[in-house]
Amino acid sequence: MRMMGMIAAGALGVFAVACMQAEMPDASEGAQAYSANCAMCHGLSGKGEGELAGDLSVRPADLTRLTRENGGTFPVNQVLSYIDGYTRQGREDVEMPEFGLLLKGPSVPIATGDGVMTPTPRPLAALLAYLESIQI
Numbered sequence: 001m002r003m004m005g006m007i008a009a010g011a012l013g014v015f016a017v018a019c020m021q022a023e024m025p026d027a028s029e030g031a032q033a034y035s036a037n038c039a040m041c042h043g044l045s046g047k048g049e050g051e052l053a054g055d056l057s058v059r060p061a062d063l064t065r066l067t068r069e070n071g072g073t074f075p076v077n078q079v080l081s082y083i084d085g086y087t088r089q090g091r092e093d094v095e096m097p098e099f100g101l102l103l104k105g106p107s108v109p110i111a112t113g114d115g116v117m118t119p120t121p122r123p124l125a126a127l128l129a130y131l132e133s134i135q136i
């Protein structure tokens with residue numbers, strides 16, 4: 001009887017994880033958003049060697065080192081607020097990318113590091129998953 005209970009609990013756990021994965025966008029979903037919106041500057045590899053990089057007065061950041069530079073934790077909040085605030089930074093030297101599509105879509109909850117689940121537009125959550133996946 002006890003054995004059956006354990007099997008049932010185990011199956012439930014697997015089921016719950018499967019549901020979460022179905023709901024959460026994964027890195028491959030974000031890869032498209034990345035190549036459409038970010039790769040021209042940050043490069044396909046994320047290291048900052050995009051084709052527009054040479055035209056900018058500031059070198060695009062190496063996006064593969066965000067975790068390393070943040071002491072081993074992927075800086076979800078920092079990256080989110082960077083993308084959100086992108087158009088408000090008053091840069092005259094770069095052409096402003098259109099990130100509207102990233103901010104549209106049904107929200108999914110993502111953990112932003114402070115124990116809070118923050119509803120985030122799915123395309124943006126997918127992009128975050130992709131960025132996290134390219135950390136070295």
Ligand code: HEC
Nearest residue numbers: 037038040041042056058059060061079082083094095097
């Ligand atoms: C027009 C070129 C350009 C595009 C397009 C672009 N970036 Fe950037 N990005 C930069 C530059 C230049 C920097 C360097 C730091 C600065 O100027 O703020 C930067 C910095 C960043 C940073 C800060 C890194 C750090 O060290 O904190 C993040 C995160 C980032 N970009 C993510 C993205 C993402 C995600 C996209 C696509 C949605 C994107 N960028 C599209 C040019 C671009």
